[in-house]
Amino acid sequence: xxxxxxxxxxxxxxxxxxxxxxxxxxxxxxxxxxxxxxxxxxxxxxxxxxxxxxxxxxxxxxxxxxxxxxxxxxxxxxxxxxxxxxxxxxxxxxxxxxxxxxxxxxxxxxxxxxxxxxxxxxxxxxxxxxxxxxxxxxxxxxxxxxxxxxxxxxxxxxxxxxxxxxxxxxxxxxxxxxxxxxxxxxxxxxxxxxxxxxxxxxxxxxxxxxxxxxxxxxxxxxxxxxxxxxxxxxxxxxxxxxxxxxxxxxxxxxxxxxxxxxxxxxxxxxxxxxxxxxxxxxxxxxxxxxxxxxxxxxxxxxxxxxxxxxxxxxxxxxxxxxxxxxxxxxxxxxxxxxxxxxxxxxxxxxxxxxxxxxxxxxxxxxxxxxxxxxxxxxxxxxxxxxxxxxxxxxxxxxxxxxxxxxxxxxxxxxxxxxxxxxxxxxxxxxxxxxxxxxxxxxxxxxxxxxxxxxxxxxxxxxxxxxxxxxxxxxxxxxxxxxxxxxxxxxxxxxxxxxxxxxxxxxxxxxxxxxxxxxxxxxxxxxxxxxxxxxxxxxxxxxxxxxxxxxxxxxxxxxxx
Amino acid sequence: xxxxxxxxxxxxxxxxxxxxxxxxxxxxxxxxxxxxxxxxxxxxxxxxxxxxxxxxxxxxxxxxxxxxxxxxxxxxxxxxxxxxxxxxxxxxxxxxxxxxxxxxxxxxxxxxxxxxxxxxxxxxxxxxxxxxxxxxxxxxxxxxxxxxxxxxxxxxxxxxxxxxxxxxxxxxxxxxxxxxxxxxxxxxxxxxxxxxxxxxxxxxxxxx
Numbered sequence: 115x116x117x118x119x120x121x122x123x124x125x126x127x128x129x130x131x132x133x134x135x136x137x138x139x140x141x142x143x144x145x146x147x148x149x150x151x152x153x154x155x156x157x158x159x160x161x162x163x164x165x166x167x168x169x170x171x172x173x174x175x176x177x178x179x180x181x182x183x184x185x186x187x188x189x190x191x192x193x194x195x196x197x198x199x200x201x202x203x204x205x206x207x208x209x210x211x212x213x214x215x216x217x218x219x220x221x222x223x224x225x226x227x228x229x230x231x232x233x234x235x236x237x238x239x240x241x242x243x244x245x246x247x248x249x250x251x252x253x254x255x256x257x258x259x260x261x262x263x264x265x266x267x268x269x270x271x272x273x274x275x276x277x278x279x280x281x282x283x284x285x286x287x288x289x290x291x292x293x294x295x296x297x298x299x300x301x302x303x304x305x306x307x308x309x310x311x312x313x314x315x316x317x318x319x320x321x322x323x324x325x326x327x328x329x330x331x332x333x334x335x336x337x338x339x340x341x342x343x344x345x346x347x348x349x350x351x352x353x354x355x356x357x358x359x360x361x362x363x364x365x366x367x368x369x370x371x372x373x374x375x376x377x378x379x380x381x382x383x384x385x386x387x388x389x390x391x392x393x394x395x396x397x398x399x400x401x402x403x404x405x406x407x408x409x410x411x412x413x414x415x416x417x418x419x420x421x422x423x424x425x426x427x428x429x430x431x432x433x434x435x436x437x438x439x440x441x442x443x444x445x446x447x448x449x450x451x452x453x454x455x456x457x458x459x460x461x462x463x464x465x466x467x468x469x470x471x472x473x474x475x476x477x478x479x480x481x482x483x484x485x486x487x488x489x490x491x492x493x494x495x496x497x498x499x500x501x502x503x504x505x506x507x508x509x510x511x512x513x514x515x516x517x518x519x520x521x522x523x524x525x526x527x528x529x530x531x532x533x534x535x536x537x538x539x540x541x542x543x544x545x546x547x548x549x550x551x552x553x554x555x556x557x558x559x560x561x562x563x564x565x566x567x568x569x570x571x572x573x574x575x576x577x578x579x580x581x582x583x584x585x586x587x588x589x590x591x592x593x594x595x596x597x598x599x600x601x602x603x604x605x606x607x608x609x610x611x612x613x614x615x616x617x618x619x620x621x622x623x624x625x626x627x628x629x630x631x632x633x634x635x636x637x638x639x640x641x642x643x644x645x646x647x648x649x650x651x652x653x654x655x656x657x658x659x660x661x662x663x664x665x666x667x668x669x670x671x672x673x674x
Numbered sequence: 675x676x677x678x679x680x681x682x683x684x685x686x687x688x689x690x691x692x693x694x695x696x697x698x699x700x701x702x703x704x705x706x707x708x709x710x711x712x713x714x715x716x717x718x719x720x721x722x723x724x725x726x727x728x729x730x731x732x733x734x735x736x737x738x739x740x741x742x743x744x745x746x747x748x749x750x751x752x753x754x755x756x757x758x759x760x761x762x763x764x765x766x767x768x769x770x771x772x773x774x775x776x777x778x779x780x781x782x783x784x785x786x787x788x789x790x791x792x793x794x795x796x797x798x799x800x801x802x803x804x805x806x807x808x809x810x811x812x813x814x815x816x817x818x819x820x821x822x823x824x825x826x827x828x829x830x831x832x833x834x835x836x837x838x839x840x841x842x843x844x845x846x847x848x849x850x851x852x853x854x855x856x857x858x859x860x861x862x863x864x865x866x867x868x869x870x871x872x873x874x875x876x877x878x879x880x881x882x
Binding site: 223224227295296299300302303306307308333334335336337338340341342345348352353354355356361362363364367370371374 | 710713719731732736810814817
């Protein structure tokens with residue numbers, strides 16, 4: 115890859131990035147790394163999805179078909195993969211590909227560190243999966259890994275052994291967390307210091323704002339999670355009593371440390387997704403985004419508030435009343451900056467000339483599904499409701515509306531929107547719409563009935579349930595399988611189009627952000643000449659634009 | 675903010691052109707590497723903040739600290755080692771100043787002195803560990819003491835290793851110049867970080 119880069123600098127010619135082999139190497143080009151992230155994490159997404167199919171197959175009947183500890187391992191690893199190996203890193207993949215292009219830089223601030231962040235992911239993922247094959251079985255205490263459940267010894271035959279599956283889980287989470295911290299600091303430095311001329315902070319595309327904010331959360335929150343699980347490892351391996359009440363320790367301290375990271379992690383997973391939505395909606399509405407500054411600043415508001423709400427996950431953990439009151443109020447407050455965003459997006463498409471492309475459909479799917487997740491979130495934030503539905507399927511329904519209806523819909527929107535830029539090929543729109551329809555129906559069929567199951571009191575994380583829940587569970591499972599099937603048209607479309615799809619022009623959507631001013635796929639150093647930015651990124655349909663389409667408001671000119 | 679970047683276009687493309695983000699191309703704007711390193715230390719600091727708050731929580735909930743039967747920690751010796759560590763932060767600043775004046779001999783002298791003082795601190799800590807009457811498994815008191823001092827000690831050792839690398843590299847001709855010496859600046863910043871963490875830790879474990 116190094117040779118390829120040098121060569122192209124000499125020739126100064128836009129050319130596709132090397133051959134396929136560079137995608138399997140320690141390449142330092144941010145675009146290659148971005149695609150490495152996206153493809154690798156999609157692989158893990160399919161794997162996590164396969165585990166979800168196992169869960170749904172098990173829950174077709176009230177009895178337990180699987181070995182119970184295996185079932186525990188399956189849902190634990192399912193969640194861990196989806197969070198740490200799919201949503202968080204895949205959004206980092208978008209960030210890697212897009213941030214330097216969007217701010218008019220030639221690469222990230224630290225290209226080698228960038229490659230290192232990526233190359234920590236495959237081994238971290240394989241490590242996690244390897245926990246299925248150790249004698250003690252995979253980690254089975256849920257992705258939250260609360261002690262004392264997670265620190266108990268496990269029965270293997272007649273022996274009680276240390277839970278090595280849990281140890282592997284801890285090692286993997288620390289490893290993947292380090293990767294995301296390194297990626298985050300790279301994003302922050304790049305965005306703060308490498309913007310091209312004229313790219314003022316308040317001219318940055320909102321995706322960059324979102325990535326900047328999410329990176330700050332990663333940088334400040336992830337180390338606390340590392341601290342929590344390292345103490346957990348001490349308890350597991352060395353017999354300390356940090357979280358062991360019989361020795362004077364306190365398991366609730368783990369919960370505080372865990373959620374101090376893991377609640378803000380929700381915003382790590384949704385802010386960049388919101389950034390993607392803020393790019394897609396104005397392009398396909400042909401209107402300037404409504405409330406640019408409000409969207410940018412509300413991200414910061416969410417990030418700050420996000421660090422002050424964690425104990426709303428612990429209303430049933432013996433949290434004192436005054437503290438529950440505090441966390442209930444702060445959690446309600448989060449609805450304000452979130453609402454600002456939602457109304458801004460609605461204001462953006464209001465009266466616009468909508469083009470219902472696959473990307474736009476997924477973006478609108480995001481807005482509507484995320485609102486459902488947000489509403490159930492407000493219900494869960496209120497102590498009296500939460501006490502009733504805590505650890506039931508209502509919570510499962512809520513988190514999937516936020517993380518699938520939210521993050522994953524946005525990821526798909528982003529994939530449809532930037533696929534031509536990344537690969538130089540156009541995706542098939544018909545297959546895209548089939549994909550959207552299947553996903554939307556499957557998603558709601560799967561997760562909507564879970565609200566009802568939760569309200570009726572079906573607990574989460576158990577393989578067996580009372581017979582009265584069966585009919586709804588069958589419905590949920592059918593939705594789940596449909597959701598599994600829905601990835602097939604996308605996979606087929608993506609692979610086929612990448613190889614044989616029609617060639618994409620530089621700017622197929624007539625978008626105004628800088629990544630569309632360069633070739634598809636972009637040349638090695640992104641721009642022949644660094645662009646000089648003269649206006650904001652969302653000036654669609656305003657003064658100076660022709661009825662046929664808008665032209666990017668950045669000047670590409672040779673530098674003297 | 676934008677103008678220094680665009681004026682560094684040449685340097686930038688050079689850096690990327692060599693496929694080497696840490697090559698001499700980046701030497702043109704070492705501030706980016708320092709910024710990145712500072713962010714890393716902020717992140718690292720949050721690890722300690724998390725552990726400190728956990729410690730305070732345990733301590734607030736404990737009926738007696740140290741628990742009945744465990745003697746109070748000996749303060750005099752750790753206080754002396756604390757003074758040595760804090761002073762070494764000043765010495766490393768002297769080393770940096772010497773480098774900025776181009777005096778490599780004085781730089782190496784002060785640099786080595788810093789490393790020596792840090793080594794004394796680690797040795798002191800090892801001595802203390804060996805003579806304590808409680809172990810890692812002795813309840814929260816023992817557990818938090820060893821994990822907190824151990825985590826910090828590990829950071830001191832990493833700092834010493836960084837200093838050793840810088841020391842040996844300083845013998846390469848023009849590796850560090852008065853104008854460009856990221857390795858020196860970063861390991862010095864790291865040392866200050868380790869020092870500040872210790873001041874908090876000393877206050878938490880020994881004083882309050």
